[in-house]
Amino acid sequence: MPGQAVSNTHPSTRYLIGLPTAIGLGLASVCLAVVILGIPPNPEGMFPYIFAEFSWLTLILLFASGIMLGLIFCINPLHPLVLGFATMAAFPVLAFVEMAQNPYSHNLFPIEFAMYGLVSLFAVGGAYAGRALRQTAYRRWRS
Secondary structure, three states: OOOOOHHHOOHHHHHHHHHHHHHHHHHHHHHHHHHHHOOOOOOOOOOOOOOOOOOHHHHHHHHHHHHHHHHHHOOOOOHHHHHHHHOOOHHHHHHHHHHHHOOOOOOOHHHHHHHHHHHHHHHHHHHHHHHHHHHHHHHHHHO
């Protein structure tokens, strides 16, 4: 139905929209931090801005992305967890693509993938915070 809010749609539709949004926000958070802070891109890889370096701004942008995801897409208590981890879901895939091109890159990939999981906890926390803000605003609006 046109004009129907995302919160009123079926949960699978919410994931269909939310997961690609989360992946895009995760990639944008890392790339924006590299550009804003002037971190030199990694010239050796296929994705120079993605695998350049994580910084404090990356973590702040991931938390802000999580808040946006929590405000827009999270109704079920499990949604923030799924969408928060989805912000970093593209990074292992892109690392495997780089490893296929250059087998000597990402030589510590198990540790790298664990770090992606830890970094995505900032987005998970932001998504839970966004969900809490959404619930608080809804309760105040209803009363």
